[in-house]
Amino acid sequence: MSKDWVIGILGGSGLYDIDGLDNREWIEIDTPWGKPSDQILFAELDGIKLRFLPRHGRAHALSPSDVNYRANIDALKRAGCTDILSLSAVGSLQEQYPPGDFVVVDQFIDRTFKREKSFFGAGCVAHVSLADPVCERLAELAANAAEQAGATVHRGGTYLAIEGPQFSTRAESQLYRQWGCDIIGMTNMPEAKLAREAELPYATIGMVTDYDCWHDVHGNVDVAAVIEVLLRNADKARETVRILVNSLSGTERENGPQGIETNLDVALITSPENREAKLLAKLDAVAGRVLKA
Ligand SMILES: CSC[C@H]1O[C@H](OP(=O)(O)O)[C@H](O)[C@@H]1O
Ligand SMILES: Nc1ncnc2[nH]cnc12
DSSP states (O other), X not given: OEEOXXXXXXXXXXXXXXXXXXXXXXXXXXXXXXXXXXXXXXXXXXXXXXXXXXXXXXXXOOOTTTSOHHHHHHHHHHTTOSEEEEEEEEEEOSTTSOTTOEEEOSEEEEOOOSSOOOSOBTTBOBOOOOSSOSOHHHHHHHHHHHHHTTOOEEEOXXXXXXXXXXXXXXXXXXXXXXXXXXXXXXXXXXXXXXXXXXXXXXXXXXXXXXXXXXXXXSOOOOHHHHHHHHHHHHHHHHHHHHHHXXXXXXXXXXXXXXXXXXXXXXXXXXXXXXXXXXXXHHTHHHHHHHHOO
């Protein structure tokens, strides 16, 4: 099936708006899961529709544990998004990813524990596959765009998600390194899981801001250091978005080869006659494609 691209952008720390877009309008979207982090910026560029949501709100008043990830993903789906790209500040767990570099990850480890992680549950159970949690097509488009924007880009890598809001202890940081993780952040889980449940292809660019606290030479991460690097990199991130969108201009969107857009076809397990009407009503945007009679 082909349709128009509608690119959703989840902006992380330091990225609260994108300028240089046409027909900009901030629009409030309500969801059955509560309020998203902020209004969503509806805009266009080169004929492609863009929907931008600052993950922590424009005032950065939401901590990673307080972000309503379900509402954010649901709202982006309601806003018509076909794909979601996250731009996130991350710490580096490996020497070869210095601050300033971009890592386009292909795997996640979820160590968060205080968040709603599924749209499904009692009354309508589903188990989606997360073996390949990232949309390879979107990740490639994002990596190409970031390179053209002048970033040093690493393709592939594992993002370790911690609950926060505190940064890690040195022992934890060393442990994550031993696990082979590449970058660390506090937000991409359960975001990526929920995007998959909503049948939305998801990719993330980790913008490295620090070496966490494991490095012998570089000092321990703090917010000032993160913001300092981010401010230097935010323009590159915005330019990446503009180049990515431009690369789609004039093309028709086809579903990708990973089957993400139809993955609920093989995920629902509660028999239709036993599904709860109340939960089904809340799933109208996320799973309407498979739940509509
Ligand atoms: C301000 S440093 C910690 C903060 O930054 C990252 O957020 P995001 O992924 O939204 O850029 C990290 O995950 C923490 O939430
Ligand atoms: N070192 C770090 N740990 C967790 N989240 C981060 N965001 C940016 N740097 C981080």
